[in-house]
Amino acid sequence: AANVPAAQKSGWTSFLKSLASFSGDLSGLTAPPFILSPTSLSEFPSYWGEPKDLFTSIADGKTPEDRQLRVTKWFLSTLSGQFTRREKETGSEKKPLNPFLGEQFLGSWDNGELVLTVEQVSHHPPITAYHLENKKRGIVFEGNCAQKTSFSARMISVKQVGHGILRVKLAYLVTLPKLKIEGLWTGKPYVELTETSYIQGSHGLTSTIKYSGAGWVTGTSHSHTTTITTGPGGPTLYTITGTWTGESKFVKPSKEGREGTVFLDAGEEGMREPISVKPVEQQGEYESRRAWKAVADGIRSGDYNAASVAKGALENAERQRRKDELANGQQFQLRLFDLRQNDPEYAHLAALLKFKPEEEDSWILKAQ
Numbered sequence: 001a002a003n004v005p006a007a008q009k010s011g012w013t014s015f016l017k018s019l020a021s022f023s024g025d026l027s028g029l030t031a032p033p034f035i036l037s038p039t040s041l042s043e044f045p046s047y048w049g050e051p052k053d054l055f056t057s058i059a060d061g062k063t064p065e066d067r068q069l070r071v072t073k074w075f076l077s078t079l080s081g082q083f084t085r086r087e088k089e090t091g092s093e094k095k096p097l098n099p100f101l102g103e104q105f106l107g108s109w110d111n112g113e114l115v116l117t118v119e120q121v122s123h124h125p126p127i128t129a130y131h132l133e134n135k136k137r138g139i140v141f142e143g144n145c146a147q148k149t150s151f152s153a154r155m156i157s158v159k160q161v162g163h164g165i166l167r168v169k170l171a172y173l174v175t176l177p178k179l180k181i182e183g184l185w186t187g188k189p190y191v192e193l194t195e196t197s198y199i200q201g202s203h204g205l206t207s208t209i210k211y212s213g214a215g216w217v218t219g220t221s222h223s224h225t226t227t228i229t230t231g232p233g234g235p236t237l238y239t240i241t242g243t244w245t246g247e248s249k250f251v252k253p254s255k256e257g258r259e260g261t262v263f264l265d266a267g268e269e270g271m272r273e274p275i276s277v278k279p280v281e282q283q284g285e286y287e288s289r290r291a292w293k294a295v296a297d298g299i300r301s302g303d304y305n306a307a308s309v310a311k312g313a314l315e316n317a318e319r320q321r322r323k324d325e326l327a328n329g330q331q332f333q334l335r336l337f338d339l340r341q342n343d344p345e346y347a348h349l350a351a352l353l354k355f356k357p358e359e360e361d362s363w364i365l366k367a368q
């Protein structure tokens, strides 16, 4: 494990051992300091809003086909933020902070025109709900995300549970890709995407995104081939292939002489803008960066003892809150979202996709 600091080698080895005998929710596992991130998982939905201009311009789509292409382009352009940002900036994927129940992450782009609202709606298992909206343009992306992790063949496999629904005149169901965390043995974990995710429009068009990476012999990392068809398994209107970190082009079969032209350059400078968040002093008590400040400061400055003391204090306070709620016979109340079971819009879109949702995915969280 060449990338593990000498003093943390045994910690890393025992972390990998604990992984091997573990499946389900990794968030509770204790990992050595060098792999800890000062950022809470509740901040991750901001990746959906970072390509803010591509998101907002979905509303300019003239036809169902035009909009399907725009939704697909925006989705693909979020992926490098979601899955390679930490590795690019710090040299490896890191273990994010595990959000507490009711934790909030609030921020915006374009002086408050595009607004993100996030609430941690479950702690065990961790589930995050998010709502991204540009009111002026009449466009909303709302959803929930959770993960199911397992360990096999020297890597962590992560199945994302949850989905997003995008509304702009019509509705789009966005399913989430599976991921693998590789590079564990060398102490430099990184994410690769696998299998397939979909974008199903209520008008019937389907985007099917097939992910692939660098294999033993061939293949380029972070690759995808996306088709836009008239429904699942229907005739292909467009085929797009490339990498979700760089360029993607239209290839055969595609319409209107688009073949060979560039669809998206996800590596373009400035296409993803980080979210703006209030200074910590002005944040509410449940907001992520305020609540985790002492922990994050400790991780950033290398004072892991301070980080772990602060983390323990936060976790104990949370445990006490749950105990008090139980003793008083009251349940924790979500502050920003409502849980709705059996959302009919989701059921309709999932049926168009011929997709059988798992039970834990059949509900949706709506902003209050």
Ligand code: 0T9
Pocket (backbone or CB within 6 Å): 026, 027, 031, 035, 044, 045, 047, 082, 083, 093, 094, 095, 096, 145, 147, 156, 158, 160, 181, 189, 191
């Ligand atoms: C939703 C995203 C998700 C969250 C992260 C698996 C992971 C937690 C979930 C799926 C976002 O929209 C997209 C990106 C990255 C995902 C994280 C990558 C990761 O490693 C963590 C897990 C829980 C770990 O921290 C594993 C332990 C660590 C040693 C690996 C670096």
